[in-house]
Amino acid sequence: MIKMNLKILILIGILILAGIGIWLSVQTEKITQPGISIVSEKEEKQEITLISVYDNYQVDPEMKTSWGFATIIKTPRDVILFDTGGNSEILLFNMKKLGIDPASIKKIVISHIHGDHTGGLEGFLDKNPNITVFIPSSFPQSIKDMIIQKGGRFVEISAPEKISDFVYTTGELYGPPKEQSLIVDSKKGLVIITGCAHPGVVNIVERAKELMKRDKVYLVLGGFHHPPLSCVKEFRELEVEKVAPSHCTGDLVREAFREEYKEDFIEYGVGKIIEIR
Ligand SMILES: [Zn+2]
Ligand SMILES: [Zn+2]
Secondary structure, three states, X not given: OHHHHHHHHHHHHHHHHHHHHHHHHXXXXXXXXXXXXXXXXXXXXXXXXXXXXXXXXXXOOOOOOOOOEEXXXXXXXXXXXXXXXXXXXXXXXXXXXXXXOHHHOOEEEOOOOOHHHHOOHHHHHHHOOOOEEEEEOOOOHHHHHHHHHHOOEEEEEOOOEEXXXXXXXXXXXXXXXXXXXXXXXXXXXEEEEEOOOXXXXXXXXHHHHHHHOOOOEEEEEEEOOOOOOHHHHHHHHOXXXXXXXXXXXXXXXXXXXXXXXXXXXXXXXXXXXEEEO
C-alpha cells in the first residue's frame, strides 16, 4: 500500500515538473519573439519631445533653413536623430542653437537614400562617431563603408524592428526608393514620423496602425511627399488626431490640412519643439 502511494506521489511529482517545464518554455517563447509584436500594453507610455533641427519650413527665425529633413526624438531612454538633412554644417548649427549636444545622440535612423536626408550624416559622424546608424538594408555599400570608416556602426533594417523603448521602425516600404518611418508609442498615442513618405503617407499610417494593432493615431509628422488632396479626408478616416506636415508635403496640401485640422494642425519646421506629456 505504502509502495503504491509512493509510486503515485512520484508520478504526480513528474507531472507537475513537466507542467512547469511546458509553461516556462511558452513564457520564454513569448519574451524572445522578434519584431514589433513584443509591445506590451502594460508598459508605461513615455513622455517624449520632438525637435525639428532641419527643414525647409522655418518656425524659429534664429535657425537656418534648407531643403531637407531632420528631427530629434528625445525619450527618457534615448536621444535619436531621424534623418540628417542635406548639410551637416546647417544641421550642427541648428542643433547648437537649440542647445543639443551631438554627443548626447547615440542612435541615428535614416529614412531613405535621398541626399536631403543623408547629406548631414558624414559631417555629423565627424563630430560624434559613437553612433549606431539604422539604415534601410537596400543602402549601397559605399554608405555602409563610410559609416565604418568614420568609426560608427550600422544596423540594416528591412523588417519592422524595435529601435529603442517605445520607438519602432516600420521597416522598409517600397517607394521608390525603399523607405522606413518611425513609430513612437507616446503617452498620448502613436506618433508616426516620416522622412519623405515616398511609399505614400496613407500607406505608412495604415502599416503603422496594423503593426501596433491600434485604431487611432495621435500625430503624423514629417514630409508627406505632396499627396493628393484626398489624403486629408483619408487621415480623418484613419482617425489621425493631429498633423504636422512639413518638408516635401507641398503648400497646397499643407494648407488643406491646416483648414481641416484647425487647432490640431501643428506648424512644423526648423526650431519647433513638440512636447508630448
Ligand atoms: Zn526623398
Ligand atoms: Zn526629402
